[in-house]
Amino acid sequence: MKKNYALLLLSVAALTANAQQINGDFDSAWEKCVPWDSKGNTMKKGVQPQGWHMANVVLAGEVGEKVTRSAEDEPANYAVKVNNIYNSIVKQNIPGYFTLGTPWATAETFLTKVRNSDGGTFGGKEFTYHPDAISFEYQRDNSNGTDEPATVLAYLWNGTWTQKDVPGNTEVGVIGWGKATRVDMLNRERNVLGMSKTATGGDVTKTEGATLVATIDHAITESTEGEWKTDTIPFVYKEGCETAGVENINVIFSSTNYFGPQSDIKAGNSLTVDNVKLIYYHALSSLKPTDDYGYDVDINFSPDTFNYTVESTYDPDWTTVGYTKKGVGATVEAAYDDLTGQYVITVKGEDYDAETNPEAMSVYTIQYQKAAPTLTSLNVAGHEFIPMGNTSTNFTATGNCYTDEVSYVASSEKATVEQTYDEAEHKLTLTVSEAGCPSSVYTVTFEGKSKEAAYQIANADFENWTDDENAKIAEGWNSFDTAAGLFASFASMSPMPQKIEGYKGNGVRIVSKDLLGVAYANGNLTTGHINMGSTNPADATNYNFTDRTDVNGNMPFAGRPDAFEVYARFTPGTAKAATDEAEEQPALQGRVQLILHKDAAYHDPEIAEMADEKVGSANVLIPATEEWTKFTGEFSYATDEAPEVQYLLASATTNPVPGASKDDQLDLDELRLIYYSTLKDLQIDGKTIEGFSPEKTEYTIESDNADLLNTITVEKKGVGASVEKNVDLANNVCTITVYGNDYDVNPANKTVYTVKLTPTASIGSVSADNAANHKTYTLGGVRINKPAAGLYIVDGKKKVMK
Incomplete structure (x- = not known):
């Protein structure tokens, strides 16, 4: 007894845990059957397996029974048998069936006469799954009428159907016709299945959206001759209902044609069922x-x-x-x-x-x-050719190839990469190989285009823009739309330069932007390209760089400028909140920085690894200002000698600290490089000429010593300027010409200084008639006998000849 009780508990637990199944082995404890009727019957009639209901009728008899398949099993193996029976009272055959729903039957009699007989099943089991089929074992005995099939009926649905005034009990009349009690019946099988209404019951309504989801209507026609057979019957889902919600299920096993006429029922035919299971395909x-x-x-x-x-x-x-x-x-x-x-x-x-x-x-x-190994990164001279999402293998570049500046990452650690360069075709080829896999081949063809080295930045007055509806800055400048790097495909989210009315003509505006809460992106403008290597603005993989592989991403430079000037105005936005209370908030200000460097993919922000490539730099910080204001930045140089090849990397940003603020606005115009063509010092006889200033170009010195002009020395102001000195002793004049470093393209950029000697007031005079009695020389050192009027050197002293 204890063992059976334990098995009962396990069975109940299994039913609770496996809500996608029904109790179909019938081996757990059975219970008394109390047939339902509309008058609230409480009389027991036979037994039924847990979760199921026998179609036993109080006045008509028991159609279902518990049968033992094997008493030797522990516990015993049971099955359900339903029989068609004959009822002598109403002189009719009664169908045998059992169901997850509630069986019911009705009839009204007057002595031996019967009217309004009906029956079936309503309701079912709450259920939310979508089974694909039902499997079961069965025995069929149709020896009392071989043309009568047994029925397996199942259906899934949601919502509720209600039929009014359905008679729900058998009412016996002796002195007149009995009158059955009528009730509102929920989810009668005929209503759910959409079948025509019988003579019993009133109008049918359903809740909004109520849907018959799937059905099984299967006939068992043959006799099994006492043998057990197994069958699996698939559910047929209504069109479009495969994903519809399910709220209820009902399953009916009947020993007759369940919806057939009462006259077809053959008493004595039976159906025995075991191991009913819902099947869920996982194929x-x-x-x-x-x-x-x-x-x-x-x-x-x-x-x-x-x-x-x-x-x-x-x-x-x-x-x-x-x-x-x-x-x-x-x-x-x-x-x-x-x-x-x-x-x-x-x-x-x-x-x-x-x-x-x-x-x-x-x-x-x-x-x-196995797929060929690939390159997940290919970088040539700082340019990343395989950004995120790019699966191309053939690339072109407008600039030059630098075979000693090629780096890559393969998709497999076991892969090898062979690198070759065809000088004739200017083609870089990388072949990625791995044992057991086909190879991948990547090519970059370089067009070898380059720009002439310049002394000024092209379009530095920001006058030239494209004619697109959304103006795009042209010539010499780049922003996020031409970015390289791993995250270059996300450049469209970043803030682009805007065309504005400038200090003179057009100007440019760059702004910082909040990228959907991910980060603050600085406004950025550069003569190089932007490398977008990370979503974190402060990451070292985000920088501007001179892209020598792209003719539009670099600026070859010929000059050694002394300074630059730019007109600017700046409107600060909102600083990023500090993560540490002790953290000092940086000042909100814009910046323009110009870096001269050697033949390298130089970075801004600068990195220590490239320090040896730097030639010089200048920058200005631009605080908040409403009006156009001229700012000047002086160049400082890291080397005294100009390299054979150099580039200028210019960058403008809304904040020198990456990602530090949003909604900043930096306006720029008239950026110009300055080449000084003046002197820093002018000395004669080792001393600075009295009254010297770089702007003063003419000087007069009283002296009788003509050789003094040869002692003139100068110090130029421009680092790349050149100086030419010419001494005219005949006229006692020294001419000094200072050429700005850009003189070859800007002939006006020169300054001429003159230093003139005049005799002192003590200079004597001599008559021309007495010249023959003295040693007389021109100021140029030529001796003459008959001088004309003028200044000469007579006996070693300056004399005025009359």
Whole structure:
């Protein structure tokens, strides 16, 4: 007794845990059957398995019984048997059936006469799953009428159908016709299944959206001759209802044609049922892969075969794997694994549970040839050719190739990369190979274009813009729209330069922006390219750089400027909140920075590793100002000698601290490089000429010593300026010409200084008639006998000849 009680508890627990199933083995404890009628019957009639209801009728007899399949099993193995019986009172055959719903029967009699007889099932079991079929074992005995089929009926639905005034009991009349009690019946099988209304019962209504989701209506026609047979009957889901919600299920096993006429019922025919189970498929009904060209591949698919091989690589742009799940409520997960070359499809039945039902899962594997190893990064001279999402293998670049500045990352640690460069075709080739895989080949063809080295930045007055509806700055400048780097594909989210009315003509505006709460992006303008390597603005992989692979991403430079000037105004936005209370908030200000450097992919912000490549730099910080204001930045140089090849990297930003603020606004115009063509000092006889200033160009010195002009020395102000000195002793004049470093392209950029000697007031005079009695020389040192009037050197002293 204790053992049976324990089994009962386990059975109840199993029913609770497996809500996707019904109690179909009938081996747990049975219970008394109390047939329902509309008058509230409480009389017991026979027994029934837990969760099911026998169609026993109080006045008509027992149609169902508990049968033992094997008493030797522990516990005993039971089944349900339903029989068609003859009722002598009403002289009619009564159908045998059992159901998850509630059986009912009605009739009104007057002595031996019967009218309004009817019956069936209403209601069912609360249920939310989508089973694909029902399996069961059965014995069928139709020896009392072979033309009578047994019936398996099942259906799933949501919502509620209500039929008014359905008679629900057998009422016996002696002195007149009995009158059955009528009730409103919920979810009568005929109503849910959409069948025509019988003579019993009133109008039928249903709740909004009530839907019959799926059905089974199966006939068992043959006799099993005492043997047990097994059958699996699929649910038929109504069109469009595969994903509809389910609220209830009902299952009916009948020993007769359940919806057939009463006259077809053959007393004595029976149906015995055991091991009823809802089936949830976890398989595929079709599987159609293609190769890497998109052509179908015949794999001789079978739902019970789980491993396949395709003699092709998997190309995400061309390869597809089509499949159809067999289970209505099944879920499918499918993915390709680059490392293994396998396309794996995992199908889980709706009844899958990792702990209680892990077997309700099938895994199909298609083994493709392992894909060729690829490059996940290819960087040439600072330019990243494989940004996120780019699967191309052939690239072009307008600039030059730097074979000693090539770096890459392969998708496999076992891959090898062979690098070659064809000088004639200007083509860089990288072949990525791995044992057992085809190779991948990447090429970058360089057009070798370059710009002439300049002394000024092209379009530095910001006058030239494209004619697009959304004006784009042209010539010499770049922003996020031409960015390189891993995250270059997200550049469209970043703030672009705007065309505005400038200090003179057009100007440019850059702004900082909040990128949907991810980060604050600085406004950015550069003569190089922007590398977008991270979503964190402060990350070292975000920088401006001179991109020598792209003719539009670099600026070859010829000059050694002394300074630059720019007109600007700045409106600060909102600083990013400090993460540390002690953290000092940086001042909100814009910045313009110009860096001269050697033949390298130089960065701004600068990095220590490239310090040896730097030539010089200048910058200005621009605080808040409403009006256009001129700012001047002086160059400082790291080397005294100009390299043979150099570039200028100019950058403007809304904040020198990356990601520090949003909604800043920096306006710029008339950026100009300055080349000084003046002197810093002018000395004669080792001393600075009295009254000297760089702006003063003419000087007069009283002296009788003509050789004094040869002692003149100068110090130029411009670092790249050149000086030419000419001494004219005949006229006692020294001419000093200072040429700005850009003189070759700007001939006006020169300054001429003159230093003139005049005799002192003590200079004497001599008559020309007496010249022959003295040694007389011109100021140029030529001796003459008959001088004309003028200044001469007579006997070693300056004399005025009269």
